[in-house]
Amino acid sequence: MKEIYGFNHYTFFTEMSELSRKHGSFDLSLGLPDFEVDSRLRYYLKESADNISHSYESLEGNALLIDNIIKFNAGRKNSIIIKREEVNIVPCSTFALYTSLKSIINQGDEVIIIQPSYYTYAPSIVLNGGIPVYYDLEDDFTIDWDRLQSCISGKTKAIIVNSPQNPTGKIWSQSDWHQLYELIKNQEIYLISEEIYDIYCYDNIEHYSSFLHPELRKRTFCIFSFGKMFHATGWKVSYLLAAEDLLKDFRSYQQYISFSTNAPVQYAVAKYLDVFDPEENRKAMENKRNIFNELIQHTPLQVEQKAQGSFFQIVNFRNISKTMTDVEFSKWLTVEKKVSCLPVSAFYNAKANSDYIRFSFAKKDNLIINALEHLRKNL
Numbered sequence: 001m002k003e004i005y006g007f008n009h010y011t012f013f014t015e016m017s018e019l020s021r022k023h024g025s026f027d028l029s030l031g032l033p034d035f036e037v038d039s040r041l042r043y044y045l046k047e048s049a050d051n052i053s054h055s056y057e058s059l060e061g062n063a064l065l066i067d068n069i070i071k072f073n074a075g076r077k078n079s080i081i082i083k084r085e086e087v088n089i090v091p092c093s094t095f096a097l098y099t100s101l102k103s104i105i106n107q108g109d110e111v112i113i114i115q116p117s118y119y120t121y122a123p124s125i126v127l128n129g130g131i132p133v134y135y136d137l138e139d140d141f142t143i144d145w146d147r148l149q150s151c152i153s154g155k156t157k158a159i160i161v162n163s164p165q166n167p168t169g170k171i172w173s174q175s176d177w178h179q180l181y182e183l184i185k186n187q188e189i190y191l192i193s194e195e196i197y198d199i200y201c202y203d204n205i206e207h208y209s210s211f212l213h214p215e216l217r218k219r220t221f222c223i224f225s226f227g228k229m230f231h232a233t234g235w236k237v238s239y240l241l242a243a244e245d246l247l248k249d250f251r252s253y254q255q256y257i258s259f260s261t262n263a264p265v266q267y268a269v270a271k272y273l274d275v276f277d278p279e280e281n282r283k284a285m286e287n288k289r290n291i292f293n294e295l296i297q298h299t300p301l302q303v304e305q306k307a308q309g310s311f312f313q314i315v316n317f318r319n320i321s322k323t324m325t326d327v328e329f330s331k332w333l334t335v336e337k338k339v340s341c342l343p344v345s346a347f348y349n350a351k352a353n354s355d356y357i358r359f360s361f362a363k364k365d366n367l368i369i370n371a372l373e374h375l376r377k378n379l
Contacts, residue, residue, distance in 0.1 A: 011119055012346045016330065020340035026371035028359040029340040031166070031311040033231035035364050040275060041230055044268040052267050057260040059251055061089025061239070065270035069239055072273055077206050085244040088251065089237065089261045093196050093225045096240045098124045099257060100221035101158065103249040104190050105130040109157035111192075114143070116167055116347030118194075121160050130157065134349050140305070141168040141314075143176070149183050158190040161210065164197040167314055167347050167358040169307025171205055177213045184219075190246075191216055196225035196238070199278040201309040202286045211241050218243050221250070226269050228311075231281070231362065237265045285361075288368060289313065292361040295372035299379050311362035314344055318355050320379060325353040333357070337378050339371045 013030060020027040060066065066087045073080040090096045097120065105111065107129040113121050115136050122132040135151045138144055159180070163172035180191070193210040201207045211222045222241040227233040242250060292313055293303055300319040307313045317329050324332065326343035334340040344356035361368055 012327075013119065013342065016334065016340060016342055019331065019334050023335050023338065025334050025338040025340045026367060026374060027340045028361070028363060028368070028371055029334075029342050031360045031362050032233060033311075033362045034367065035231065037230055037232045038272070038276075041232065041268065041272045044271040045264060047271070048264040048267040052263060054263060057089070057263045057266055059255055059260060060087070060247075061261060062263070062266035062270055065089060065239075065266050065273070068270050068273035072276075073241075078208050078212060080209055080211055080241075082211070082241055083244075086241055086247065088240045088242070088247050088254075089266060090223075090240050090254070091238070091258050091261045092227070092236045093194060093223045093238045094120050094124070095258060096221065096223045096238055097121070097160075097192060097194065098128070099250055099253050100190075100192050100223075100240070100242075101125060101128045101130065102253045103246070105157045108155065110153060110155040111157060112148075112151050112159040113349075114148075114159070114161060115349065115351075116141075116344055117160070117162065118166055119347070122349060131155070132349065136348070136351075137168070141170055145179050145183065152183060152187070152189070154187075156184075156187065156189050158192055159184065160192045160194065162194040162196075163210075164195075164201060164207070164307075164309025166197070166310050167312050167342070167344060169305075169310045169312055169314070171201055171308040172208065172210070174208045174212070177208070177210050177216060181213060181216050185215065189219070191220040193220050193222045195222060196228045197310040198224060199229055199282050200285050200311065201282070202289060203306070203308065205308055207309070217241075219246075221246065229278070229281070230269075230272070230276075235262075235265050235269075237261055237269055285311070288361045288363070288365065291365060291368050292359065292372065295369065295376070298376045299372065301375070301379070311360050312358050313361055314356045314358050315341075316355050317357055326355070326357055327353075330357055337375065339375055 016029045110131045110133045111125045112133045125132045198207045210220050211217045225238045302316040326345050330343040341357040341359050344354040345351040
């Protein structure tokens with residue numbers, strides 16, 4: 001299998017999904033919602049096909065969409081007040097991450113990744129000439145700020161943070177952002193803050209964006225995803241918040257990579273934001289998390305901490321096997337027990353094993369119920 005800069009084209013995420021299909025397993029491995037989008041969203045896409053010119057949108061994005069993003073963020077409980085010059089529409093969050101890095105790092109610059117983390121981070125750094133530096137969370141997936149500080153060097157150019165976090169479901173608080181700023185305030189270090197699960201915060205926890213920190217926002221690329229927000233991941237439209245000077249540099253690269261973003265979808269999303277109630281989607285996903293966590297108690301699998309946010313729940317499997325690696329266990333559960341998951345070690349650069357597997361609860365209720373009932377009977 002050909003590799004690019006040390007990263008394999010064929011990811012474990014793809015392998016587990018294909019293994020699930022091959023063996024007819026209940027697939028709770030990937031964060032791909034399998035339920036229908038709001039019918040109004042589909043209506044606006046149809047309206048878009050009839051009403052727009054189908055030409056390129058502007059580099060920064062559809063004007064109505066930008067207006068509605070500003071209104072949406074102002075309407076949050078932790079209100080984010082932004083200017084038009086701080087908003088940019090992008091094809092997807094991965095594009096935003098890659099192009100943000102391209103606009104700030106030079107050959108040999110270091111970028112800190114907090115692990116476990118999504119698998120696109122390190123390749124995006126390496127493809128832009130940077131060097132990934134890995135910081136592993138504590139055993140309970142909290143941050144040791146002194147250890148994180150020890151990862152910072154004179155070559156550090158950026159830190160990537162994901163909140164709510166995939167796979168742990170942890171959420172950064174106002175205090176966390178303040179502590180991060182204290183670590184980096186005396187160096188030219190930027191923040192890539194991926195906040196794509198922003199509306200999916202549970203148990204009365206409110207999302208607190210990095211962009212609310214008055215000093216961090218001057219050096220932050222803050223990434224959001226309409227695909228996750230509307231559980232319409234195939235639409236591939238996201239947005240980025242950044243200071244005006246940072247967005248100017250970002251666009252200088254964007255114009256040569258994608259230029260603009262899907263015009264019909266931008267129009268549809270803009271119209272839908274006028275009627276969208278994020279609380280409905282949040283409640284629906286929290287209910288799915290609760291169904292999962294209630295039913296898994298009837299199996300030997302153990303939830304140590306309920307996910308605070310995101311689409312995912314991590315689970316300790318050591319009551320079932322003390323000897324299998326998490327990769328071996330994930331494959332065994334998928335093939336032999338017909339329920340698919342992911343090993344948490346897949347979210348690390350060089351971790352061979354962990355005590356945890358990750359399930360996605362962003363699925364139809366019946367799929368979650370049937371999968372967990374199957375495990376109850378067969379584990």
